[in-house]
Amino acid sequence: MDLFPRIDAALREAVRLAQGPDGETPQRLAAALDHATMSGGARVRPTILLSVALACGDDRPGLSDAAAAALELIHCASLVHDDLPAFDNADLRRGKPSVHRAYGEPVAILAGDSLIVLAFEVLARAGIIAPDRGLRLVCNLAQRTGMPGGICAGQGWESEPLVNLGAYHRAKTGSLFVAATQMGAIAAGQEPEPWEELGARIGEAFQVADDLKDALLTEAETGKPAGQDAVHGRPNAVALMGVQGAVRHLKDILGGAIASIPACPGEARLAGMVRAYAERMTPVNLGAQAARATGAK
Amino acid sequence: MDLFPRIDAALREAVRLAQGPDGETPQRLAAALDHATMSGGARVRPTILLSVALACGDDRPGLSDAAAAALELIHCASLVHDDLPAFDNADLRRGKPSVHRAYGEPVAILAGDSLIVLAFEVLARAGIIAPDRGLRLVCNLAQRTGMPGGICAGQGWESEPLVNLGAYHRAKTGSLFVAATQMGAIAAGQEPEPWEELGARIGEAFQVADDLKDALLTEAETGKPAGQDAVHGRPNAVALMGVQGAVRHLKDILGGAIASIPACPGEARLAGMVRAYAERMTPVNLGAQAARATGAK
Numbered sequence: 001m002d003l004f005p006r007i008d009a010a011l012r013e014a015v016r017l018a019q020g021p022d023g024e025t026p027q028r029l030a031a032a033l034d035h036a037t038m039s040g041g042a043r044v045r046p047t048i049l050l051s052v053a054l055a056c057g058d059d060r061p062g063l064s065d066a067a068a069a070a071l072e073l074i075h076c077a078s079l080v081h082d083d084l085p086a087f088d089n090a091d092l093r094r095g096k097p098s099v100h101r102a103y104g105e106p107v108a109i110l111a112g113d114s115l116i117v118l119a120f121e122v123l124a125r126a127g128i129i130a131p132d133r134g135l136r137l138v139c140n141l142a143q144r145t146g147m148p149g150g151i152c153a154g155q156g157w158e159s160e161p162l163v164n165l166g167a168y169h170r171a172k173t174g175s176l177f178v179a180a181t182q183m184g185a186i187a188a189g190q191e192p193e194p195w196e197e198l199g200a201r202i203g204e205a206f207q208v209a210d211d212l213k214d215a216l217l218t219e220a221e222t223g224k225p226a227g228q229d230a231v232h233g234r235p236n237a238v239a240l241m242g243v244q245g246a247v248r249h250l251k252d253i254l255g256g257a258i259a260s261i262p263a264c265p266g267e268a269r270l271a272g273m274v275r276a277y278a279e280r281m282t283p284v285n286l287g288a289q290a291a292r293a294t295g296a297k
Numbered sequence: 298m299d300l301f302p303r304i305d306a307a308l309r310e311a312v313r314l315a316q317g318p319d320g321e322t323p324q325r326l327a328a329a330l331d332h333a334t335m336s337g338g339a340r341v342r343p344t345i346l347l348s349v350a351l352a353c354g355d356d357r358p359g360l361s362d363a364a365a366a367a368l369e370l371i372h373c374a375s376l377v378h379d380d381l382p383a384f385d386n387a388d389l390r391r392g393k394p395s396v397h398r399a400y401g402e403p404v405a406i407l408a409g410d411s412l413i414v415l416a417f418e419v420l421a422r423a424g425i426i427a428p429d430r431g432l433r434l435v436c437n438l439a440q441r442t443g444m445p446g447g448i449c450a451g452q453g454w455e456s457e458p459l460v461n462l463g464a465y466h467r468a469k470t471g472s473l474f475v476a477a478t479q480m481g482a483i484a485a486g487q488e489p490e491p492w493e494e495l496g497a498r499i500g501e502a503f504q505v506a507d508d509l510k511d512a513l514l515t516e517a518e519t520g521k522p523a524g525q526d527a528v529h530g531r532p533n534a535v536a537l538m539g540v541q542g543a544v545r546h547l548k549d550i551l552g553g554a555i556a557s558i559p560a561c562p563g564e565a566r567l568a569g570m571v572r573a574y575a576e577r578m579t580p581v582n583l584g585a586q587a588a589r590a591t592g593a594k
Contacts, residue, residue: 081406086402117413124435135432139418146411156411159400
């Protein structure tokens with residue numbers, strides 16, 4: 001099933017909540033919220049969230065939709081703030097001007113703040129139909145977003161003199177994938193703990209796939225400068241274990257991810273989704289380039 | 298009753314939640330959270346919140362404490378982001394270096410983000426004892442913080458070519474005072490609507506008192522440059538109605554605030570609190586300077 005229309009509708013409804021009538025609300029900030037959330041994006045995290053909710057029976061689809069929208073809002077907020085001059089100073093995001101390039105830095109800071117707040121408002125509104133689940137969703141999303149272990153903490157490690165690499169990757173990349181699997185379970189009335197490993201392993205797989213792409217693909221293929229890990233001497237899977245080693249490691253992680261799926265009605269379908277992501281993560285050209293890079297060694 | 302120790306304890310407990318163990322969490326960001334929340338501050342908003350909760354019976358003091366802490370966390374987050382170079386570019390806050398001067402801009406942006414997230418986590422954790430109230434607190438705080446009508450919207454008006462002054466002041470100054478009275482009521486199990494007017498009027502009173510201070514007090518007395526409204530030609534109560542007119546207006550607003558207090562067990566005590574704030578807002582020297590300024594006219 002294509003979950004994209006469901007995610008898109010939930011996200012549009014959420015953003016509309018934050019946009020008051022002309023004259024009663026600052027319109028440039030309102031437009032920036034659209035720009036930040038509606039400029040493409042693979043919607044990976046909410047797709048995983050809804051897939052887990054469906055695997056668990058999805059008995060409160062309104063709540064799952066809200067959780068999917070809230071998670072994507074947090075992801076979009078993090079991209080807006082990460083692009084700011086104080087961090088990556090990125091002019092482009094998904095081929096369009098970054099929010100601060102389009103609307104200025106003050107509006108970009110406020111857009112990120114507003115999207116974070118909106119994520120929790122969306123959960124609180126939808127949570128009324130099942131308040132216990134609603135509050136647990138708020139709590140889970142907050143823990144995966146803020147300090148001491150969420151994406152804010154992940155970004156915060158980049159301002160430290162000494163970095164705990166494991167904690168850094170878990171917080172920066174892993175935390176929103178763990179939120180995806182756990183929030184999907186919570187929205188469908190299940191306990192979140194058994195779903196942590198699946199989220200963590202998908203997060204690790206994304207990290208290794210990113211390292212491979214950085215090493216193997218060109219700027220034209222990825223839309224961002226290539227070979228940056230090697231240039232900046234950043235620790236990454238390709239430097240540690242070579243291209244073939246990293247590809248093998250990626251397959252192991254994804255195998256582990258599938259093995260970790262808790263027993264549930266939709267177990268088989270969910271395993272299929274993880275396999276589909278695995279194929280997307282190692283696309284044909286990436287595989288071919290890996291073979292070439294290995295042959296050249 | 299002095300509510301300060303109660304607020305201080307709740308706020309410290311909240312910030313501790315966000316600070317993981319050494320080596321497992323970025324310590325500069327963790328220190329910035331302390332810096333942003335523990336550097337003094339009158340705690341006006343949480344004091345109003347707890348006063349309303351007490352007036353309504355305060356049958357869930359743990360929830361009221363969490364609401365008070367959450368509201369102050371949002372206020373502190375807004376100060377950290379407002380001080381950034383993209384906004385006020387302030388070097389000092391309450392006589393100490395602003396967060397970005399002490400820890401750099403990346404950590405300051407992340408500290409603001411983390412404090413916003415923490416506010417909602419604190420509500421979600423405490424809300425478990427009364428999930429309906431917990432969710433309503435999350436929803437109310439989000440509406441008063443984000444878009445289209447919260448403090449983010451208020452700040453956002455400053456990037457608009459045309460400003461709706463009423464909407465601007467309601468969002469920028471009023472919204473967290475409305476949150477204070479309404480969250481106090483919700484935490485104690487009461488409906489929030491009857492409490493909106495009290496919050497709105499206290500917010501207005503703070504705005505007029507600020508205008509008076511800007512016009513009448515020296516930099517040494519307020520800790521910030523004096524006469525800025527006149528210098529920048531900003532619309533303000535003193536320019537509109539003169540010093541004596543503004544003082545009369547302030548008294549009218551506070552009278553209206555007291556009259557608006559809904560019938561509740563602690564009505565009389567709450568009126569006493571508003572009167573005490575009124576006296577603080579028009580301190581002896583401000584009154585004397587108003588008389589002098591009027592005499593000189």
